[in-house]
Amino acid sequence: MAFLKEPPYTHGSTGGSAVVLVNLGTPDAPTRSAVRRYLKQFLSDPRVVEIPRLVWWFILNLIILPFRSGKSARKYASIWTREGSPLKVNTQQQALLLRAALGERGHGNVTVAMAMRYGSPSLPDVLARLKADGCERVAILPAYPQYSGTTTGSIYDAVFAHYKQIRNVPELRFVRNYHDHEGYIEALQASILAHWDAHGRPDKLVLSFHGVPKRTLLLGDPYHCECLKTARLLAAKLKLAPEQYVVTFQSRFGKAEWLQPYTAPTVQQLARDGARRVDVICPGFTSDCLETLEEIAMEVRHDFMAAGGKEFHYIPCLNDTPAWIAAMAEIAEQHMIGWPTMMAQPQRDALKKAGETARAAALKLGAEN
Structure with missing residues (x-):
């Protein structure tokens, strides 16, 4: 088996840590073609539809995609915003605010990235970018509070499939659920x-x-x-x-x-x-x-x-409410225990100020929506 090429490595460099907030996904646009691409990827996942593959291939490609894509596109169009898909916009804001909240808790050198299980930014692409950036520790935080094989289990599949191609696999941690957090x-x-x-x-x-x-x-x-x-x-x-x-x-x-x-x-x-x-x-x-x-x-x-x-x-959903951002930060923090993420007080003060700026920007974006 051929592995993907490893990024350049500099001796003496300190590897970083990352939290990847993973949501289900969304089409790139509220159009028939974009929705069809999204539905095909989503509904082709054997975790999502447990029907014999050959039977399901005919149902999906000859019945569902030709007739459901247009109807679903009209539904997406009814909720689309100037910034794009609400799910993508909300998840991006959550990732931005989560990074600020972790900084205020004293965690430096922690990247927070947003990824989608289906659609873009794809989970494999995000994991590849984190490796290129030198992240040696990755915590996967699904946007699903309750575990299901159809959702969280599918994220695990995608993560393992990606790292099967990687020679030097980073340390991985998974948030399985937080339904009772x-x-x-x-x-x-x-x-x-x-x-x-x-x-x-x-x-x-x-x-x-x-x-x-x-x-x-x-x-x-x-x-x-x-x-x-x-x-x-x-x-x-x-x-x-x-x-x-x-x-x-x-x-x-x-x-x-x-x-x-x-x-x-x-x-x-x-x-x-x-x-x-x-x-x-x-x-x-x-x-x-x-x-x-x-x-x-x-x-x-x-x-x-x-x-x-x-x-x-x-x-409405929790979205970027302060109580939920604080809860996400606590969940992520619990799964990074033992990682070298804590920083000195001057750095913490600087990140706290940056967090306040990020919250203000997010609130302004929410008001514009």
Whole structure:
């Protein structure tokens, strides 16, 4: 087997450390061709679709891509911003602010990079760039709080496949999940309470997680259990009684049974049962994206109102909220224990000032959006 060429090495140089924030991915543009390329890469992953490859090749290339790409492109166009895909913009801001937060905690010589599992910037390209820059330690931080083989497991596959080509592999650490991390739960709590302080409380809070086929649960995937634990911990923080919230699963695909209850039918039934207002939050997504901004905030809103509901509130993802950036920094820091990342006090003061500047820039960008 031929390995990729190693970058030049200078004796005596100090290798750096890196945190790679990895999100699912997004098309490069809200066009049929761009969406088709993205969907082909995404849906070709055997972690995502566990159907015999030959059968799935015909379904994907002869049915799904020709007919679904245009419809999906129109959906992406409905949420696209001047800066591009909301998921990409939000993840970029998170990476920028995470670097500043780590600096304020005293971690120097730590690069924070953003990568996508599907689309660009691709995870292999980002890992190659970090190696060229001399990073000898890499921590992989998935944007998925709950582990699933379809998401976090797929990231592992991509990382291992890349380093299979590398002769001198850096030290690797992986964040497997943080579904019950106190900082993550508290960030969700703060987001919900801030919304309720501004808009009042709903008849029912809906915690909508991304769906996966029920078969994955039966085969041992822990995703369903981790979603329920997140919901329990969050409800406890909010002091909610069981009848005040409901856990649902969205984004079904195909005819197989997926995790239930399904989000859209649930909110329709809530409206028919007399709920005037529901609030929906998607704890499994740390950045707003097509599945939150279009599927929930548009489609599910329409379903609720059409069924007789009067008021629908979508509570945004954590995005670049200060509580979430602080939680991400704590999660990353816990996985860098033992790495030589701490710096002297003068450097810490300089990075703190740079962090304040970065936050101000991010807030300005958010206001412009």
